[in-house]
Amino acid sequence: MKRVLTVLLLMMFCLSFVVANGSQEVAVSDEITIVVMPKLVGIPYFNASETGAIQAGKDLGINVIYTGPTTPDAAEQVRMLEDLISKGVDAICVAPNDAAAMTPVLMKAKKAGIAVLDWDTPADASVVDLSIHQIDDREYGEHIWDLLVQEMGDTGDYAIVTGGLSAANLNTWIDAGLAYAKKQYPGLNLVTGKVPTDEKQQVAYQKTLDLIKAYPNLKGVVGVSTPAPLGAAQAVQEKGMKDSIAVVGTSLPTDSGPYLADESLRVGTLWDPAKLGYLTVVMAYNFLNGEKPQDGQEIANVGKISVWADGRTVIMGPPADFTKENYASFSF
Amino acid sequence: MKSGVKKLIVSKEGILFCIFLFVFFLMSLLSPGRFLSWYNLQSMAYQLPEFGILALSMMIVIVTGGINLSLTYTATLSMIVGGMVMANISAAGGNGILAVLAGIVIMIGMASLCGVFNGFVVAYIGVTPMLATLGAMTLFEGISLNITKGGAISGFPFEFLMIGSGTVLGIPIPMILFILIIVGTWLFLERSKMGMSIYMIGCNPKVALYSGVRVKRIIFQTYLIASVLAAIAGVLMASRYNSAKESYGSSYLLQAVAASVLGGTNISGGEGKIAGTVIAVMILQVISSGLNIFGLNRYLTNVVMGGILIVVLTINFLTEKRSK
Helix, strand or coil, X not given: CHHHHHHHHHHHHHHHHXXXXXXXXXXXXCCCEEEEEXXXXXXXXXXXXXXXXXXXXXXXXXXXXXXXXXXXXXXXXXXXXXXXXXXXXXXXXXXXXXXXXXXXXXXXXXXXXXXXXXXXXXXXXXXXXXXXXXXXXXXXXXXXXXXXXXXXXXXXEEEEEECCCCCHHHHHHHHHHXXXXXXXXXXXXXXXXXXXXXXXXXXXXXXXXXXXXXXXXXXXXXXXXXXXXXXXXXXXXXXXXXXXXXXXECCCHHHHHHHHHCCCCCEEEECCHHHHHHHHHHHHHHHXXXXXXXXXXXXXXXXXXXXXXXXXXXXXCCCEEECCCCHHHCCC | CHHHHHHHHHCHHHHHHHHHHHHHHHHHHHCCCCCCCHHHHHHHHXXXXXXXXXXXXXXXXXXXXCXXXXXXHHHHHHHHHHHHHHHHHHHCXXXXXXXXXXXXXXXXHHHHHHHHHHHHHHHHHXXXXXXXXXXXXXXXXXXXXXXXXXXXXXXXXXXXXXXXXXXXXXXXXXXXHHHHHHHHHHHHHHCCHHHHHHHHHHHCHHHHHHCCCCHHHHHHHHHHHHHHHXXXXXXXXXXXXXXXXXXXXXXXXXXXXXXXXXXXXCCCCCCCCHHHHHHHHHHHHHHHHHHHHHCCCHHHHHHXXXXXXXXXXXXXXXXXXXHC
């Protein structure tokens, strides 16, 4: 036992010298490397944006790394970004779990000469070079509430099931929608505060069952975050209440197919996340080449983008609505 | 002397240290010039302490035969409350250093309250630690969310950020804090009377009681100390992320349990060394950073981590069995 360990230790020492010598010459490759970091990996939405980001890398002939934490934890994201700065990349595009927490590490990245972009969810505006938005947040929030009223009528009880209480983009849409509803649809009655579901369909399903039990007059459920409407629809489907409770929300058409088909989910509304991933990589690549985005610019495979007056906030376009009739024609 | 070295190498900690060296060199080989760069070593030295302190906090509770599931939320609740005070003083134009001191004192005070709560429920009411702290976890999360409404507390004075990002003689301040805490917890757990009582309680609370150990009081104090450690980790996190929020570090919770167990702490209590936990934390850090830099798929990273945990536990189990 002892001999084996001694030999092992000696080998490691030798190895260390080899490595230490090898590390003198820092590997420099001239290939551009762009990191795209989602809030977390392993949920359908971010899987879809991965395919877009990787495709863009192939089309442009550059190296795209798509990686992120397995839980939506800001601390984990910061650690991964620090490691990637050590690795040495050209651009970092991040969808922050929490904008404030990213600021120090993104400043570190800038100091190291790395281009910093945010996508999906905005980071601290003072540290990013470009900000890629899928949508105009206020318009989108209002659109969701328009869909709700279209399905449940403009009076009655409804509830909001959201991914997480601290997700900035979800909160922005909900706040925009609530402000709009107050003005436009005074007959709507929100029965309780927004219900968090940990970005999980299973939790959304449970919580919606609870809501149905607690509020017998419930006429509508708004699901915000991609798994939430699915969970809500699943609960309504199981209870056989799809005629009395209208579920609308932000979901992917392929995932929501089974619920859209029998109308337990009335309407889903979203942008194409693959396109968003694609656009993010293209924008980062253009930025590295010194090319600024232009309002109305036509991006191949994405479409026309709009750019705000600040010159760095890029909006991909209006959302698409998915219903029983059209969901099968979408590929994401 | 010779037999002392031999004993050290075949001890749990010795084996762990060999594993640490092994993964360290493996990672250096995988990403030549990147993993072993000064920049990365420093970046790891900033990352390690916040998790390391949480793991030590978890470990001393596990040694009593308990567990603290409210660990990360204790840290975040205290940093939210302390952070609010700090941000307010700073916004009112108060002295930065004074604001930082007040903030840190309140963070530690808030965590002590959390610790008193946990300790009281576990030691004096006698609720199973897992259930008591599970409840406390939800409670602390709820209080935090009520304060922040889901947002983050920010606007800390500049001086506060230095704690998480400054250096003294080239060594990151978090690392210095971590080393101090390692020495402190080592003296406390392995060199003090109270530490000895903790091991006794973890082995067999009844025997400890009949041997004249004040079991309830010691357990209560252990939860209190563990919570103060959590608050220190909270200070580091808040400073490194320049903000405070209820979900920061939530992924550290189970990792802290894993690090304790990987470090040779018996999950049912009574056994475990500070050195083991520290080396385990270093192993997890090196693997996580190393694989990140190498660019391994994130799911596979989890697989590797889980695999190493199981292999080490098996080795520990087998060597223990053989020595008996």
